[in-house]
C-alpha cells in the first residue's frame with residue numbers, strides 16, 4: 252500500500268513491518284492492533300505528492316530524489332493471540348530478514364511491548380546496541396501480577412537484559428507524570444539517562460539529538476529508536492494507549508527524528524490507538540514522523 256520502488260542502493264532501503272498486537276496493553280487501552288492499518292492509510296496519502304520519483308520536502312528545504320529509495324511493505328506479521336513467544340518470534344524473524352537485506356526496519360505497533368522482538372533482532376547481529384526511547388513512561392517493570400513480564404510496561408526492562416545492551420546506553424526522552432519510588436532508585440543505580448519532556452523541550456531538539464547519539468551510540472553501539480506516541484502531548488496525539496499531559500510537540504519530535512535518522516539502525520512506533528483517535532490525527536502524526544525518518548536518510 253505504501254510500497255514505493257525506485258531501484259535502490261542499500262542505504263535507502265526501508266522495510267515496513269506491521270505488528271498489530273495489543274495483548275501487552277494490560278493497563279493501558281487496547282486498540283493499538285488497528286495502528287498499522289491506519290498509519291499505512293495515512294502514510295500512503297503522501298505518495299500522490301511524488302512526481303517522476305521526486306518530492307518537495309518542504310521542511311527539509313529541498314527536492315528529494317526518490318529514485319534511489321525503496322520502501323518495501325512486508326505486511327502484518329500473523330498474530331497468535333494465545334502465544335506471545337511464538338508471535339514475537341515471527342516478528343523477530345521478519346526484522347532479521349529486513350536487516351539481512353539491508354533494509355531499515357520500521358515496525359508499526361501495536362502496544363509498546365512490540366519493541367522487544369525488533370530489539371532482539373538487532374542485538375542478534377550487532378555486538379552492542381543502544382536505545383533511544385521517546386516515551387512518557389519508563390517501561391521498566393520487571394514483573395507485575397497483573398501485567399506479567401512482557402507487557403507494554405516491561406519491554407525496555409527485558410531489552411536491558413540482553414548481553415549486547417547496557418543500561419548506560421539507554422536514553423529516555425519525554426518522561427513525565429508519576430511513577431513508583433523504587434523505579435527512581437533502579438534508574439539511578441543502572442545509570443540510565445533520562446530527560447523529562449520539559450527538560451527536552453527546554454534544551455531543544457538539536458542538543459537532545461546530540462545527547463541521544465552520545466549516550467545510545469557509545470562504544471560504537473547500533474542505535475535502536477523507539478517512539479511511544481504518548482511521548483507527544485495528548486493534544487497532538489489523542490489516539491494513544493495512555494495520556495500524560497505536558498508532552499513533547501510534533502515539531503520537536505520531527506526535528507529530533509530527522510537528526511537521528513541517518514544513524515539509527517531500526518525504528519518502531521508504538522501505541523497509536525485508532526479507537527481513541529480524533530479524525531485520524533494521531534495516525535497522521537505517526538505517518539508524518541515516518542516520512543521525516545525516510546526523507547532525512549536520503
Ligand SMILES: [Mn+2]
Pocket residue numbers: 363386387388390403479
Ligand atoms: Mn511506552
